[in-house]
Amino acid sequence: MTHRSETILDAQAVERTLRRMADQIVESNGGADGLCIVGIQRRGVQLADRIVTYINESEKSAVPRGALDITLYRDDLQTVGPRPVVGATTLPGSIDGKYVVIVDDVLYTGRTIRAALDELADFGRPARIGLAVLIDRGGRELPIQPDFVGKKVNARTTDRVDVQVQEIDGSSGAILVSPKA
Amino acid sequence: MTTPLGKDLLGLEELTGEQITLILDTAEPFKEISERSIKKVPTLRGSTIVNLFFENSTRTRISFEFAEKRLSADTVNVAASGSSVAKGETLVDTARNLEAMRIDMVVIRHSSSGAARFLAQRIESNVINAGDGTHEHPTQALLDLLTLRDHFKKIAGLKVCICGDVLHSRVARSNIWGLQKLGAEVAVCGPRSLMPNAIDDFGVKVFSRIEEAIEWADALNVLRLQLERMQAGYIPSLREYNRVFGVTRERLERAPRDVLILHPGPMNRGVEIDSDVADGPHSVILNQVTNGVAIRMAVLYLLQGGRPDLASAAMGAAN
Numbered sequence: 001m002t003h004r005s006e007t008i009l010d011a012q013a014v015e016r017t018l019r020r021m022a023d024q025i026v027e028s029n030g031g032a033d034g035l036c037i038v039g040i041q042r043r044g045v046q047l048a049d050r051i052v053t054y055i056n057e058s059e060k061s062a063v064p065r066g067a068l069d070i071t072l073y074r075d076d077l078q079t080v081g082p083r084p085v086v087g088a089t090t091l092p093g094s095i096d097g098k099y100v101v102i103v104d105d106v107l108y109t110g111r112t113i114r115a116a117l118d119e120l121a122d123f124g125r126p127a128r129i130g131l132a133v134l135i136d137r138g139g140r141e142l143p144i145q146p147d148f149v150g151k152k153v154n155a156r157t158t159d160r161v162d163v164q165v166q167e168i169d170g171s172s173g174a175i176l177v178s179p180k181a
Numbered sequence: 182m183t184t185p186l187g188k189d190l191l192g193l194e195e196l197t198g199e200q201i202t203l204i205l206d207t208a209e210p211f212k213e214i215s216e217r218s219i220k221k222v223p224t225l226r227g228s229t230i231v232n233l234f235f236e237n238s239t240r241t242r243i244s245f246e247f248a249e250k251r252l253s254a255d256t257v258n259v260a261a262s263g264s265s266v267a268k269g270e271t272l273v274d275t276a277r278n279l280e281a282m283r284i285d286m287v288v289i290r291h292s293s294s295g296a297a298r299f300l301a302q303r304i305e306s307n308v309i310n311a312g313d314g315t316h317e318h319p320t321q322a323l324l325d326l327l328t329l330r331d332h333f334k335k336i337a338g339l340k341v342c343i344c345g346d347v348l349h350s351r352v353a354r355s356n357i358w359g360l361q362k363l364g365a366e367v368a369v370c371g372p373r374s375l376m377p378n379a380i381d382d383f384g385v386k387v388f389s390r391i392e393e394a395i396e397w398a399d400a401l402n403v404l405r406l407q408l409e410r411m412q413a414g415y416i417p418s419l420r421e422y423n424r425v426f427g428v429t430r431e432r433l434e435r436a437p438r439d440v441l442i443l444h445p446g447p448m449n450r451g452v453e454i455d456s457d458v459a460d461g462p463h464s465v466i467l468n469q470v471t472n473g474v475a476i477r478m479a480v481l482y483l484l485q486g487g488r489p490d491l492a493s494a495a496m497g498a499a500n
Contacts, residue, residue, distance in 0.1 A: 072224040072252075072482075073222060073224070082185065086209075088213065118223065
């Protein structure tokens with residue numbers, strides 16, 4: 001089967017979008033105090049790093065960042081079986097009383113975020129948890145909505161949305177891959 | 182999609198180097214779970230695991246139990262004494278009865294070589310070998326490998342000598358296979374009476390003097406000398422064993438490099454290993470115990486089967 005890919009965001013647009021999201025996060029928190037940005041493995045981690053860098057630039061702050069691997073909290077182990085590579089979970093100290101913003105590349109069914117919320121609860125009790133995603137592709141299977149969205153696209157179930165980050169893919173961007181009719 | 186290790190973990194002899202590396206890599210993130218204040222993830226919620234121990238064990242049984250509980254599985258411990266095994270029930274009958282109560286996995290320790298495979302061929306549940314006779318003890322070798330990799334950052338090219346009662350040791354067999362598959366050089370050292378006749382077939386170096394082994398090795402895995410061996414006439418006396426084969430500080434100080442010391446426990450201090458070595462700066466014996474829980478979590482996780490019919494649908498909805 002052949003595929004058609006369409007660029008949703010190019011490298012420059014990704015930078016611009018992440019800067020805007022960083023500003024929105026700071027705005028909603030009234031500054032950088034008490035913020036904690038946590039990326040979901042894998043590509044959410046790099047996006048979170050970028051957002052933290054932008055916040056720290058503009059606010060002259062040192063916002064803590066973390067990484068979350070939700071593999072062990074998935075609800076599909078019995079159906080899909082084990083995913084071979086489990087990434088690292090590292091949280092910066094206590095998250096009690098913090099405003100934790102979860103960062104992921106693509107929001108789709110919402111099941112990853114459900115798992116991330118469960119995992120965060122095992123680490124402490126944040127004052128508030130927010131969700132920032134670069135692409136919201138619709139298609140939710142759970143009542144979960146993002147607070148900060150890079151770009152919204154209406155993707156069909158047969159489509160795939162791929163986000164690329166420099167550190168893993170060697171380039172940065174977001175593309176929509178759909179099967180050719 | 183079949184599980185990456187197949188249905189059972191019976192030994193390292195039948196695994197590939199890639200599968201062994203996958204287990205070690207999977208164990209890495211599991212280490213962190215045991216450092217959390219809530220030491221639990223919901224991964225195996227609803228799975229029932231039976232720990233079927235026909236032989237005494239403290240460390241291995243507790244380590245498996247911690248691993249199971251930290252993955253949220255429900256566990257039942259069955260010891261041979263005090264169960265219907267003591268009334269003469271066969272291994273298969275015991276397992277089939279357990280299976281009739283709808284269990285998912287069995288962890289088995291048994292004094293007969295091959296008991297784990299025998300069971301695995303007859304029940305549907307996943308079987309993990311926690312030591313069968315003088316055959317294999319795969320999770321022990323895996324945690325030894327992980328501890329070596331933590332320290333040296335690689336296994337390939339390492340020189341590891343297994344010292345002591347190789348003849349009766351399932352730990353030795355599993356270690357030889359695991360180390361060789363990952364590209365390490367393996368040697369054994371011990372009295373001729375405690376070496377298998379076919380030791381040359383294993384493709385390992387054989388040292389008859391501990392001094393030579395220490396001079397050659399990056400790491401020593403010192404096996405427990407089972408005290409019954411003396412009564413059986415394999416060695417003249419414990420004192421003599423210590424004098425000739427004991428891993429002592431004096432001997433290690435003469436080594437050209439620092440030699441890492443591993444021991445699967447339980448130790449006979451003053452027999453195969455001296456206290457100042459066991460507690461010394463190059464001993465990683467307690468790191469082995471810590472790594473044991475992470476390794477067993479990784480194995481339990483990787484054996485958990487998926488349902489191929491549902492997998493493709495769920496994979497498509499990965500986000």
